[in-house]
Amino acid sequence: MLRSCTAALRTLRALRGRREGASPAARDPVLARRWFSTEKVIPKDHALPNPSWSKDLRLLFDQFMKKCEDGSWERLPSYKNSKLVKEQLSQAQLFTRGYEDGLGFEYVIFYNDDEKRTVCLFQGGPYLQGVPGFLHGGAIATMIDAAVGMCAAIPGGIVMTANLNINFKRPIPLCSVVVINSQLDKIEGRKLFLSCTVRSADEKILYSEATGLFIKLDPEKSLI
Numbered sequence: 625m626l627r628s629c630t631a632a633l634r635t636l637r638a639l640r641g642r643r644e645g646a647s648p649a650a651r652d653p654v655l656a657r658r659w660f661s662t663e664k665v666i667p668k669d670h671a672l673p674n675p676s677w678s679k680d681l682r683l684l685f686d687q688f689m690k691k692c693e694d695g696s697w698e699r700l701p702s703y704k705n706s707k708l709v710k711e712q713l714s715q716a717q718l719f720t721r722g723y724e725d726g727l728g729f730e731y732v733i734f735y736n737d738d739e740k741r742t743v744c745l746f747q748g749g750p751y752l753q754g755v756p757g758f759l760h761g762g763a764i765a766t767m768i769d770a771a772v773g774m775c776a777a778i779p780g781g782i783v784m785t786a787n788l789n790i791n792f793k794r795p796i797p798l799c800s801v802v803v804i805n806s807q808l809d810k811i812e813g814r815k816l817f818l819s820c821t822v823r824s825a826d827e828k829i830l831y832s833e834a835t836g837l838f839i840k841l842d843p844e845k846s847l848i
């Protein structure tokens with residue numbers, strides 16, 4: 625926990641330096657080459673270890689990567705930007721990927737198609753603080769929404785959250801690692817019903833429980 629917070633603070637200091645100093649491209653030759661290059665930039669997959677990941681997060685990540693070897697589990701890649709909105713809103717980016725490494729939402733989601741469930745390994749960084757030393761409830765809700773949402777979107781296609789019910793049972797220490805287990809309970813027409821639990825990395829503490837209703841969008845209906 626201490627190490628991941630230290631890594632996050634290092635990123636913070638680097639960011640402060642960035643505000644005071646020259647442009648990022650001027651300081652970083654790799655970034656500068658990309659900036660001026662006409663080559664197609666391959667988007668960065670954020671669901672992979674980075675230096676801010678704690679030992680617990682890496683350990684769990686390695687365990688799930690092992691489970692992926694027989695094909696029963698699959699690691700879901702995760703990108704900041706969506707091609708769907710690029711033309712209208714060039715600055716749009718996924719809320720959960722909007723922070724520098726280690727400061728906000730560090731997570732990876734694995735999916736098991738046979739069991740219709742996902743496991744999200746999540747480390748909430750120092751920018752997600754609510755009560756001092758603990759994660760903000762809104763940050764927990766966001767991560768639950770994203771994890772349960774992926775569990776709904778894989779079988780359901782384009783879905784939106786219609787209802788999310790959360791019981792916060794214990795506060796989650798900032799920078800700790802939690803495991804969000806989500807499962808699809810039933811489908812009724814366009815409605816997908818899901819449930820999830822948020823537990824400590826050793827599974828001993830139940831932090832939160834939630835249920836969610838996701839609706840498959842009707843292509844005939846406009847969203848606005």
Ligand SMILES: CCCCCCCCCCCCCCCCCC(=O)SCCNC(=O)CCNC(=O)[C@H](O)C(C)(C)COP(=O)(O)OP(=O)(O)OC[C@H]1O[C@@H](n2cnc3c(N)ncnc32)[C@H](O)[C@@H]1OP(=O)(O)O
Pocket residue numbers: 706708718769770773774782783784785786787813814815837839840841842845847
């Ligand atoms: C645009 C998405 C693009 C996806 C791109 C993919 C890119 C991938 C990238 C990253 C993934 C990240 C995942 C993040 C997940 C976050 C998801 C969100 O936060 S989403 C943001 C937060 N969410 C929003 O902003 C959503 C805002 N809400 C809406 O837009 C609409 O209410 C709706 C689309 C949810 C449903 O509208 P509509 O299609 O017109 O549906 P009807 O009225 O016809 O009802 C159909 C059935 O459902 C029932 N029912 C409906 N609602 C409720 C309810 N609350 N309670 C109970 N029941 C409800 C209703 O009774 C009926 O039942 P029945 O009669 O058939 O038995």
